[in-house]
Amino acid sequence: MIGGDIIESIITIKDVSKIYRVGTEKVVALECINLEIPKGEICCILGTSGSGKSTLLNLMAGLERPTTGSIVIKGKNIEKMSENGLARFRQKNVGFIFQSYNLLPSLTALENVSLPLVFRGVSKKIRNQRAKKLLEQVGLGTRMNHKPNQMSGGQQQRVGIARAFVANPDIIFADEPTGNLDSKTTVEIMNLITNLARENNQTLIIVTHDVNIAKYADRIVYIFDGNIKKIEKTVKVEGEVI
Template identity: 70%
Template sequence: MKNAVEIKNIRKVYKVGDEKVIALNDVSLEIKAGEICCFLGTSGSGKSTLLNLMAGLEKPTRGTIKINGKNVEKMNEKKLAKFRQEHIGFIFQSYNLLPSLTALENVSLPLTFRGIKKKVREQISMDMLEAVGLKKYICHKPTQMSGGQQQRVGIARAFVSKPPIIFADEPTGNLDSKTTHEVMQLMLKIAKENQQTLVIVTHDKSIAEYADKIVYILDGNIEKIEEK
């Protein structure tokens, strides 16, 4: 099985005043295509920094990051934006839905950026909302939905264009335990059905249990890796 992600000797240093803060220190990792991988660590461990580097949202101080065979650290902003549109979906802890748009319009956004015609993208988005159990809420705006429903909209938006890789940053951080279980089961089901790679960042060990591979991160280093 080919690798969806290849990280080699990644180091990330931030300058805070006159001090240097090492967020990641010589991290190397491979994630196979179709794998459910979890980065597990406490706040400040470097796990979210690693996700941001993989997504091209930040540049490493040194090292290489390949996503689907492409070096993201070498891309300029224009190429990165196009690459993310075609290869990556995002799920956020705070949902990041646009408040002025309906559920259908929020889910349609990735398809809009790809230039898909309105009638086609609305049908695809409606099918996706039905798949996450929100058929009755297509015309609702975020303020008219619960946290769990908003996160389902976020999941539908991330998966709607069927990107090869989904990055989920603390995707259940704002949800109760019952809704957390439902949301995790939903993400895994869709990812497995579409043979997508799912990378989850969390501090919650119970979330990590859903993964095929758990990468423990501590003080900017990979402490250990567990594979099921």
């Protein structure tokens, strides 16, 4: 329930804990996490380094498995899936935006953006059309044939954003998406990400340590020492379409 209304949850996390073994010791990264994220929400997981926020993102993305508890995404218990099943599920439903961009250096912007569609078996003509459209939307219409080393950090992140959105996934995970950018570029990138997500009613989950980034979300989930301390709604930041 949010604000007294019944919500359609796209992600349901129930009693999730993650414990790592370091030698003979147990390190509790997350402890009994419960969280529901509705479809179309922009949700920020906010916490300092070591708080467990990145572990929570990795669990939701199926990159790690919980020690206990369940994670249901679009009605599927992802912790029960095989590795191949998880890979197919992510390919179909999830996009990622990384702090370090994670672009392939030998590929052009157009090729980097179209890559997720290659794995979906989309024809070259269609995937290039989609990639060009997204690159134009993110302001890189004249940079399509540039490789990452020919672009600034902000431009590389725009390529990363276009790549995350090109297959129109239901869920976008953004891990410290502006961590390597200056303040002006940070505002531009956050406006861009949130505007794209809202236009397409996509669920956007942002992991950050930056309170200013968190303000772009509909809700902020504060995490500390592996526990959710509080969840609060926030006033939306009205961004400019770039």
